[in-house]
């Protein structure tokens with residue numbers, strides 16, 4: 001398309017009179033204005049004017065539109081894509097970008113969680129039964145691997161949960177990427193379910209894998225037989241169950257916090273302050289007033305109480321039954337999942 | 353004709369609390385490119401989200417590609433490509449992987465999705481830049497990436513919400529060309545919302561004009577532009593004599609200096625003009641059919657509508673207006 005601005009200058013060069021517009025110039029407001037308000041009225045004497053043909057516009061090479069007739073896979077494949085996106089992002093590029101600090105911390109925690117594995121192997125190598133009785137698989141040590149407060153539930157697991165849930169839903173609100181999910185055939189339930197599962201699986205990779213390694217290290221290093229395995233399997237499975245409960249609880253509280261915010265930091269910080277804050281508050285109250293009832297609002301203490309009961313270690317909360325703690329956990333999870341589902345179902349499709 | 357409809361709605365209504373964003377819309381969108389016009393807040397984005405089944409309608413029914421928007425949202429969304437109005441990309445991801453992931457979310461195999469992501473990014477003009485993080489992209493490149501996400505599964509219908517919003521001239525031209533190309537050579541349908549008449553004019557054959565959630569007009573752009581058809585001539589020498597001669601012959605002439613517009617009423621208007629010019633010895637330097645720009649028409653329609661007009665019937669109630677929107681019957685335009 002030619003406009004009066006890019007009319008070739010040649011036209012003016014061979015024109016005795018200034019030419020306001022070439023023959024091919026489309027009538028724009030400017031030309032009309034000139035014609036309406038210009039000095040001449042169209043009754044002037046003839047003079048020769050010439051104009052050159054407009055140059056065709058340079059055509060940018062456009063790649064051909066390529067059709068695609070493939071088949072779209074059903075729902076499970078879409079959900080698998082969401083899961084893979086989050087999980088593989090921990091290990092390589094091209095998937096969900098987890099920050100370098102998060103990935104480093106996950107690695108550090110994983111290695112730190114393996115201390116009891118290492119010490120079991122060491123004591124087996126040295127052949128020192130005293131050392132082994134401290135580090136080997138026992139009710140207390142299994143409990144400690146998952147539910148010990150320091151350092152595991154102060155420095156490791158809640159922090160991991162906090163780092164993981166941080167952006168996982170809030171980033172979609174922040175960047176508007178929720179539109180990518182919801183403008184595809186993905187239901188809100190699948191969306192939130194897969195996010196939940198991804199975060200839980202990453203925690204599971206650390207907690208459950210290190211727990212299993214610990215158990216199998218004992219079997220391998222100490223040459224345990226079937227009798228021992230049958231003996232200890234129930235407490236091992238109880239520990240696995242406690243770990244699943246812990247992961248589920250931290251994830252549901254964390255994700256509900258992520259669903260009410262737009263930023264990365266609030267959900268993480270809030271999760272840590274809930275877990276550690278309630279624990280400290282309950283601890284202070286029980287020390288000052290000898291009342292343990294506040295432990296019921298602390299997710300960690302409820303998990304520990306239930307864990308002690310099912311793994312069968314010496315209970316440290318003895319003012320009330322562990323079923324109270326279990327009920328409290330159920331209530332906490334229900335509340336968190338309620339917040340999560342209502343927030344996600346009312347989530348705007350596009351950026352808010 | 354009915355088979356050619358890709359979107360049809362009856363009494364489609366959407367309220368946000370007391371605010372009625374879409375008011376009893378009866379629309380039919382044929383195959384091909386259709387522009388959804390209207391000023392900001394007219395309800396364009398709301399309409400697009402409703403027909404995708406992304407937001408629940410308050411009242412009314414609709415079908416997209418023959419699928420019910422209330423119950424078959426999932427199926428609709430796997431057969432269309434939606435390009436949202438606002439940012440929907442992760443700035444920390446490379447475009448190629450973002451587009452691939454958007455294909456996987458439709459159920460494409462990772463390998464196939466990756467191959468298609470390369471193809472579509474190439475197609476929207478992001479050849480060499482596709483391995484860069486989206487965070488480093490210009491607005492135009494982001495829009496192109498969004499289009500690539502929408503095109504990855506080669507959908508029958510592309511729904512683009514303000515595709516050229518915020519782009520500079522060259523990026524905008526490129527976007528418009530890509531969309532046009534998709535319709536012309538890809539043989540795909542496009543429904544694009546825009547508040548820019550110019551963009552719609554360049555891509556689409558049909559238009560729908562929304563105003564305050566109501567249908568103001570719909571039809572073929574060509575028909576819309578056919579109203580008040582005039583021939584414009586540029587005269588050098590003897591313009592006044594020519595004007596007199598033509599008026600003497602009973603032709604409708606308007607003159608602004610050297611530019612005249614003559615009502616194009618008969619087949620032989622052109623030759624009559626030339627005859628007059630020859631008779632009086634005036635020189636006609638330029639002669640062409642004058643078409644009002646869509647922008648002009650839009651303004652005049654809006655002006656005529658005021659805020660009271662409910663349907664296109666109101667627009668068609670006066671014969672003069674009827675010519676403005678001479679939509680074919682199947683588009684709900686009612687012949688004048």
Ligand SMILES: Nc1ncnc2c1ncn2[C@@H]1O[C@H](COP(=O)(O)OP(=O)(O)O)[C@@H](O)[C@H]1O
Nearest residue numbers: 368371373390391392393394395396397398399
């Ligand atoms: N989620 C919402 N809640 C309340 N009102 C909304 C919401 N989304 C849009 N609206 C209102 O609906 C009207 C139409 O909005 P929209 O469809 O975005 O217009 P357009 O895309 O034509 O600019 C506007 O008045 C807007 O304020």
Ligand SMILES: [Mg+2]
Nearest residue numbers: 396397437513
């Ligand atoms: Mg809009």
